[in-house]
Amino acid sequence: xxxxxxxxxxxxxxxxxxxxxxxxxxxxxxxxxxxxxxxxxxxxxxxxxxxxxxxxxxxxxxxxxxxxxxxxxxxxxxxxxxxxxxxxxxxxxxxxxxxxxxxxxxxxxxxxxxxxxxxxxxxxxxxxxxxxxxxxxxxxxxxxx
Amino acid sequence: xxxxxxxxxxxxxxxxxxxxxxxxxxxxxxxxxxxxxxxxxxxxxxxxxxxxxxxxxxxxxxxxxxxxxxxxxxxxxxxxxxxxxxxxxxxxxxxxxxxxxxxxxxxxxxxxxxxxxxxxxxxxxxxxxxxxxxxxxxxxxxxxxxxxxxxxxxxxxxxxxxxxxxxxxxxxxxxxxxxxxxxxxxxxxxxxxxxxxxxxxxxxxxxxxxxxxxxxxxxxxxxxxxxxxxxxxxxxxxxxxxxxxxxxxxxxxxxxxxxxxxxxxxxxxxxxxxxxxxxxxxxxxxxxxxxxxxxxxxxxxxxxxxxxxxxxxxxxxxxxxxxxxxxxxxxxxxxxxxxxxxxxxxxxxxxxxxxxxxxxxxxxxxxxxxxxxxxxxxxxxxxxxxxxxxxxxxxxxxxxxxxxxxxxxxxxxxxxxxxxxxxxxxxxxxxxxxxxxxxxxxxxxxxxxxxxxxxxxxxxxxxxxxxxxxxxxxxxxxxxxxxxxxxxxxxxxxxxxxxxxxxxxxxxxxxxxxxxxxxxxxxxxxxxxxxxxxxxxxxxxxxxxxxxxxxxxxxxxxxxxxxxxxxxxxxxxxxxxxxxxxxxxxxxxxxxxxxxxxxxxxxxxxxxxxxxxxxxxxxxxxxxxxxxxxxxxxxxxxxxxxxxxxxxxxxxxxxxxxxxxxxxxxxxxxxxxxxxxxxxxxxxxxxxxxxxxxxxxxxxxxxxxxxxxxxxxxxxxxxxxxxxxxxxxxxxxxxxxxxxxxxxxxxxxxxxxxxxxxxxxxxxxxxxxxxxxxxxxxxxx
Numbered sequence: 010x011x012x013x014x015x016x017x018x019x020x021x022x023x024x025x026x027x028x029x030x031x032x033x034x035x036x037x038x039x040x041x042x043x044x045x046x047x048x049x050x051x052x053x054x055x056x057x058x059x060x061x062x063x064x065x066x067x068x069x070x071x072x073x074x075x076x077x078x079x080x081x082x083x084x085x086x087x088x089x090x091x092x093x094x095x096x097x098x099x100x101x102x103x104x105x106x107x108x109x110x111x112x113x114x115x116x117x118x119x120x121x122x123x124x125x126x127x128x129x130x131x132x133x134x135x136x137x138x139x140x141x142x143x144x145x146x147x148x149x150x151x152x153x154x
Numbered sequence: 155x156x157x158x159x160x161x162x163x164x165x166x167x168x169x170x171x172x173x174x175x176x177x178x179x180x181x182x183x184x185x186x187x188x189x190x191x192x193x194x195x196x197x198x199x200x201x202x203x204x205x206x207x208x209x210x211x212x213x214x215x216x217x218x219x220x221x222x223x224x225x226x227x228x229x230x231x232x233x234x235x236x237x238x239x240x241x242x243x244x245x246x247x248x249x250x251x252x253x254x255x256x257x258x259x260x261x262x263x264x265x266x267x268x269x270x271x272x273x274x275x276x277x278x279x280x281x282x283x284x285x286x287x288x289x290x291x292x293x294x295x296x297x298x299x300x301x302x303x304x305x306x307x308x309x310x311x312x313x314x315x316x317x318x319x320x321x322x323x324x325x326x327x328x329x330x331x332x333x334x335x336x337x338x339x340x341x342x343x344x345x346x347x348x349x350x351x352x353x354x355x356x357x358x359x360x361x362x363x364x365x366x367x368x369x370x371x372x373x374x375x376x377x378x379x380x381x382x383x384x385x386x387x388x389x390x391x392x393x394x395x396x397x398x399x400x401x402x403x404x405x406x407x408x409x410x411x412x413x414x415x416x417x418x419x420x421x422x423x424x425x426x427x428x429x430x431x432x433x434x435x436x437x438x439x440x441x442x443x444x445x446x447x448x449x450x451x452x453x454x455x456x457x458x459x460x461x462x463x464x465x466x467x468x469x470x471x472x473x474x475x476x477x478x479x480x481x482x483x484x485x486x487x488x489x490x491x492x493x494x495x496x497x498x499x500x501x502x503x504x505x506x507x508x509x510x511x512x513x514x515x516x517x518x519x520x521x522x523x524x525x526x527x528x529x530x531x532x533x534x535x536x537x538x539x540x541x542x543x544x545x546x547x548x549x550x551x552x553x554x555x556x557x558x559x560x561x562x563x564x565x566x567x568x569x570x571x572x573x574x575x576x577x578x579x580x581x582x583x584x585x586x587x588x589x590x591x592x593x594x595x596x597x598x599x600x601x602x603x604x605x606x607x608x609x610x611x612x613x614x615x616x617x618x619x620x621x622x623x624x625x626x627x628x629x630x631x632x633x634x635x636x637x638x639x640x641x642x643x644x645x646x647x648x649x650x651x652x653x654x655x656x657x658x659x660x661x662x663x664x665x666x667x668x669x670x671x672x673x674x675x676x677x678x679x680x681x682x683x684x685x686x687x688x689x690x691x692x693x694x695x696x697x698x699x700x701x702x703x704x705x706x707x708x709x710x711x712x713x714x715x716x717x718x719x720x721x722x723x724x725x726x727x728x729x730x731x732x733x734x735x736x737x738x739x740x741x742x743x744x745x746x747x748x749x750x751x752x753x754x755x756x757x758x759x760x761x762x763x764x765x766x767x768x769x770x771x772x773x774x775x776x777x778x779x780x781x782x783x784x785x786x787x788x789x790x791x792x793x794x795x796x797x798x799x800x801x802x803x804x805x806x807x808x809x810x811x812x813x814x815x816x817x818x819x820x821x822x823x824x825x826x827x828x829x830x831x832x833x834x835x836x837x838x839x840x841x842x843x844x845x846x847x848x849x850x851x852x853x854x855x856x857x858x859x860x861x862x863x864x865x866x867x868x869x870x871x872x873x874x875x876x877x878x879x880x881x882x883x884x885x886x887x888x889x890x891x892x893x894x895x896x897x898x899x900x901x902x903x904x905x906x907x908x909x910x911x912x913x914x915x916x917x918x919x920x921x922x923x924x925x926x927x928x929x930x931x932x933x934x935x
């Protein structure tokens with residue numbers, strides 16, 4: 010589980026696009042820069058829902074390094090490299106702490122990141138302006154040009 | 155060109171490995187006639203319009219009685235399919251596994267010509283409904299042929315499907331019908347069939363006739379297979395005896411002649427002449443038109459070429475949502491407007507293909523008396539009268555004040571460079587309201603423009619509530635140019651659902667509008683409709699359920715070739731349930747006559763590195779691009795679009811491509827045939843006259859090789875090895891050639907036979923010997 014730097018105002022945080030460091034395929038279009046609840050130090054990216062068309066779950070279940078969360082690794086569907094993990098059962102410590110509700114993480118060193126811009130390309134996209142997961146695609150735009 | 159696969163037809167053939175299944179004699183009684191027969195054929199699947207004709211033609215069609223004779227497994231009993239009880243959730247056959255093969259075998263009470271099958275359903279959607287299934291039929295359980303391949307909609311509406319019931323135009327009888335579910339609507343769920351009704355003709359007089367024909371047909375084909383086998387193995391007497399006794403011919407006499415010239419006499423010169431004549435008489439035409447297209451992209455201008463500022467004006471800039479049209483008589487492409495990532499454009503360009511030059515006809519059409527800057531408008535061109543028409547546009551929500559929400563309509567006269575303002579608002583003339591992402595085509599002969607679909611832009615102020623008002627879609631309109639009149643042909647309705655981002659093309663000979671795919675709110679349409687402009691009749695060409703067709707697309711671009719009767723579709727965004735909406739480009743051809751889709755170009759690569767490398771070789775994936783087609787020269791042209799990069803949302807493209815689709819020509823085929831013949835002559839020569847053979851190779855064979863083709867060159871070079879005989883490189887001997895039974899057969903005879911088989915493959919099927927070999931029919935178990 011993660012704790013974001015500015016916990017009461019996640020909305021002001023920027024949205025990141027994350028690419029697999031191995032093959033440069035985009036693995037996540039809704040990344041948030043965050044730190045781990047467990048140690049308050051490790052920087053990583055989290056997301057609300059991982060994209061099944063970009064990453065796949067490796068079935069093996071294990072415990073996170075610094076807490077008792079049960080996790081599974083996520084791998085890039087294009088090249089198979091592990092890019093992060095998702096929490097299938099959070100531990101008590103993490104649940105009690107303030108968190109952003111994201112259960113899916115990408116390791117800093119396994120992904121490259123850049124800011125995502127808004128539809129017009131005018132400014133950085135912030136979480137408060139980000140459309141819900143199921144509407145966040147090209148086809149739900151009014152006009153494609 | 156490595157790395158991109160030429161697409162094949164997408165129809166996936168499932169071939170399950172048979173495992174053991176339970177076999178029980180049915181104890182079920184045949185249901186009482188009329189017990190569950192519905193008054194009328196409920197809803198005939200749209201694809202079965204031809205089926206209705208068959209009904210009319212043949213009065214004998216009735217509901218056929220059957221019993222379930224075998225099943226793979228069940229959790230609900232198979233006998234439930236005799237009765238149609240849509241409200242009873244237990245009234246169905248259900249398999250107890252979704253592991254293939256799962257099936258039901260139905261035995262008909264009497265042999266019959268089975269023409270259609272109806273599936274009843276549960277009153278609600280159900281995860282166990284068959285998303286994919288196949289139907290087989292035949293006179294015995296072991297010899298079934300495929301009659302249908304398709305799927306059910308996941309709804310409550312019963313569906314009827316036409317079954318294949320003819321071989322070479324003759325009806326054949328079935329005693330057994332096998333239904334094989336392949337996929338359920340819910341993944342990992344078992345298969346259920348609720349109700350089945352078979353229709354056909356079991357009138358014994360008719361069936362007997364078919365039985366006789368069918369038995370004769372099988373007998374005849376068996377003898378032809380024997381004849382082919384005997385001839386290939388050199389059992390000349392057996393061959394003669396059999397053909398004399400049965401008077402069945404193996405092939406067309408012309409091909410027997412070829413066999414004599416080539417295989418028996420080894421007269422290669424006469425053989426070549428024969429092939430040249432066959433080509434000249436059009437014998438290869440059928441083969442050639444069945445060949446798949448190959449695609450060849452050429453960048454017309456260097457992509458991203460750094461040019462000095464002085465010339466940067468000489469070509470149009472980056473854009474998406476622009477319009478292009480082509481004057482095929484002057485070979486000139488016109489381009490107007492678009493969105494460059496920041497603003498709407500109002501520039502008008504022409505590109506003259508023979509001289510390869512862009513000319514900017516207007517930097518600002520509004521200043522020159524034409525339309526204002528715009529994107530997502532539509533344009534069409536009359537190459538007889540040299541006029542261009544443009545209609546519609548997209549407006550940002552902030553711009554939608556009532557005075558702006560008018561649909562202005564403009565005409566550009568190419569020869570006088572003059573714009574004519576036809577009307578300030580087509581809606582006031584009975585035409586469409588202000589729309590975007592519609593389609594517009596012109597019928598040049600009848601001077602009529604057709605406009606279909608598009609979203610109607612409305613004023614946000616007109617609805618008081620905060621909620622976005624119901625989306626409005628525009629219907630089908632026509633505009634008669636000489637009389638300056640608009641007419642509403644069909645409003646948005648169920649028969650002709652309006653939409654945006656679809657394709658529409660006009661066939662000037664058949665006088666039909668073809669409408670395909672698009673989006674309507676959250677529905678992604680994949681249907682394919684035709685509208686006959688004279689009779690105003692709407693027909694469903696395909697309901698989009700079949701997996702064989704072009705994938706559901708949005709912002710795809712389509713063109714039509716009236717001479718070849720083909721429609722071309724270059725996909726934009728594809729909507730795939732399993733995958734993220736991706737910008738992946740593919741190119742499809744629809745054969746209007748044969749009602750057949752094929753994919754001729756597909757590039758599924760999405761990696762940024764890959765496209766960085768390939769951007770000069772073929773167009774990067776995109777949407778909001780423009781495609782025009784020169785049907786005289788058979789070349790497509792593509793310009794610009796939006797590459798859909800999240801990291802660069804304002805990026806638009808300015809690359810310009812031509813796409814040529816080519817099939818092997820008859821000249822190519824002829825050269826290949828002659829090359830094969832000369833190769834054989836060389837091989838025979840090399841064994842006894844090596845010196846003469848070498849000269850023959852250097853001259854005659856070399857003449858028939860395309861030395862620019864690496865594969866052909868390699869093949870040619872390898873031929874020299876036969877001048878130096880060595881056991882390890884002994885020809886392409888089949889393993890069977892070491893069989894003691896076959897040892898007596900002359901090696902040359904065998905090779906000539908192989909060559910003969912290769913050559914006859916280019917002739918029409920109706921003329922040739924059977925394609926199959928008798929030895930391949932021998933079971934190995």
